[in-house]
Amino acid sequence: MIPAIDAGTGRFKMAVPDALGNPKLVLTDAGQPFLDSVVYFEGPGAIIIGSEARNAALVHPDRAVFNWKRHMGTDEVLYTDENGKAYCARDILAILLERAKEIIESKTGEPVNDVVVSTPANYDDRQRQETLDAGAEAGLHVLLTPKEPTCAALGNEIHKRKECTAVVFDLGAGTFDISVVRATGNLFEVITTGGEAKLGGADFSERARSKILDEFERQFHHRPTPQDEPLFFQSLWQQIEQLKISLSIQKHCQLAVACNSDLLRMAVQRDQFESWIDDLVGRAIDRTQKTLQEARLQWSDIDEVYAVGGGSMxxxxxxxxxxxxxKKVSQRCEAHCAHALGGVIAGRLECHRLGKPYRVQDVTLPSPDFYLREILSHPIGVAALDGNEAEICCEMLAKNTPIPSQHIRTFKVAEPGQTAVRIRVLDGPDGAAAGACLELGHFELTDLPARPDLVGRIEIVFHIDANALLTASARDTVSGKTGELQIDYRRGDDHDNTNI
Incomplete structure (x- = not known):
């Protein structure tokens, strides 16, 4: 059994395969189809997770960690305990994954080793690697980190449509992804993907918070701060979350929040709230348009539009x-749990790709009747000098390149008489400063025969295979010396096989 976890900014959802391999949600002990993505540090060695953590934060909000996901891939400290131990986003994820593991094992009665954890489409290599590391810390082997909109598409069974091109508009609490997917016969492929790492329902909440505080200040002539009034802000956060839900089904609602002896009563209209967030929604729509343009697609090419994630409500x-x-947004769309459900399907596909049996309750299930073809969500290249002697990223495989793919380019050495070259593999757009790109790995060619000219002699090949394994190889066409670096682009592993 290979469960799937949607590690959302606001909520974790978990799913497992049933006896036939179909995905089903796992409920928490409280009967909820989700686990709140909140960690509360109660005291020495005591950590509370989920809705209990959210409730405890009402009293001591400074001990709780929310909205950690946007900090993945950074070393920013989100909490320091009484012993001085610092917790970054990857540590918070590990705590939540460990709790999710416990819930799944409790509900299924089976041990959980392998797991699928969905990630935003725009995650870079470090963010994916930290997801794997967090899983390992939680006692899990993360088999796969599929893109969230791909999982949402699988969870909505778009792959069962024999001829369908669909837009998956995935606006979660913290991130926004947009993907175009296509089902053709037994092939399900991702055509293009885009998004913004810091755009989601949390930004809607922040905009509402700012407007409500403006009104509070107008009426009472002072503006509370989280440092001085943490309980007020925790209560305000809860009110805003309920406000968003209420205004999604009715045109107005009442809000009441108190700070010491000052009680703010405020009527909020739906159109008023929409005016607060109009530019944020506009950013998501603009990104959607650009993503289609990058793939040279028109809306007339699209058969279905799916809106998933809490922000899309x-x-x-x-x-x-x-x-x-x-076009009308699909009414048969599973908006909230599709990522976890689709992750189960992605796990089954991955087992088939690896040639491993897929077992549920000691029964080996047959291979899926379709296959998935993904794309690169980030451009990758090598560091090279431009005409001004500045080190830039020279693109080898562009964003949205189908997997598998290969590209070959020949480069000059930097100086006459040069006898060694260092090949740096970068995650970044063509022409970007190399220092602004993420280095995925590097390798060297040494003891090259010196030449007085600068003719092109270093042939570099980037090959990414169907297993999402990137091999960057280099050959000196003068001496024949070679070297290569292998990077599992989904997992972040690299292996240097330089031969000199």
Whole structure:
């Protein structure tokens, strides 16, 4: 059994395969289909997770960690305990994954070793690697980190449509992804993907918080701060989350929040709330348009539009999406749990790709009747000098390149008489400063015969195979010396096989 976890900014969802291999949700002990993505540090060695942590944070919000996901891939400290131990986002993820593992094992009665953890489409290599590391810390082997919109598409069974091109508009609490997928016969492929790492329902909440504080200041002539009034801000956060839910089903609602003796009563209209977030929704729509343009697609090429993620439940989001697409957003869409459900399917596909049996309750299930073809969500290249002697990223495989693919380019050495070269593999756009790109790995060619000229002699080949394994190889066409670096682009592993 290979479960799947949707490690969301606001909520974790978990799913497992049933006896037939079909995905089903795992409920928490409280009967909820999700685990709140909140960690509360109660005291020495005592950590509370989920809804209990959210409730405890009402009293001591400074001991709780929310919205950790946007900090993945950074060393920013989100909490320091009484012993001085610092917790970064990857540590918070590990704590939550360990709790998810316990819940799944408790509900299924089976041990959990391998797991699928969905990640945003725009995650870079470090963020994916930290996801794997967090899983290992939680006692899990992360078999796969599929892109969230791909999982959402699988969870909505778009792959069962024999001829369908669909847009998956995935606006979660913290991140926004947009993908175009296509089902053709037994092939399910991702055509293009895009998004923003810091755009989601949390930004809607922050915008509402700012507007409500403006009104509070107007009425009472002072503006509370989280440092001085943590309980007020925790209560305000809860009120805003309920406000968003209420305004998604009705046109107005009442809000009441107190700070010491000052009680703010405020009526909020849906159109008022929509005016607060209109530019944020506009950013998501603009990104959607650009993503289609990058793939040279028109809305007339799209058969279905799916809006998933909690942020997409805001009526304005669907309204703007329908206006720009000229199509109705699918009413049969599973918006909240599709990522976890689709992750189960992705895990089964991965087992088949690896040639491993897929077992559920000691029964080996047959191979899936379709296969998935993914794309690169980030451009990758090598560091090279431009005409001004500045080190830049020279693109080898562009964003949205189908997997598998290969590209060959020949480069000059930097100086006459040079006898060694260092090949740095970068995650970044063509022409970007090399220092601004993420280095995925490097290798060297040494003891090269010196030449007085600068003719092109270093032939570099980037090959990414169907297993998402990137091999970057280099050959000196003068001496024949070679070297290569292998990077599992989904997992972040690298292996240097330089031969000199």
């Amino acid at each position: 805001v009526p304005l989001v669907k309204q703007r999406l329908e206006e720009v697409s000229g």
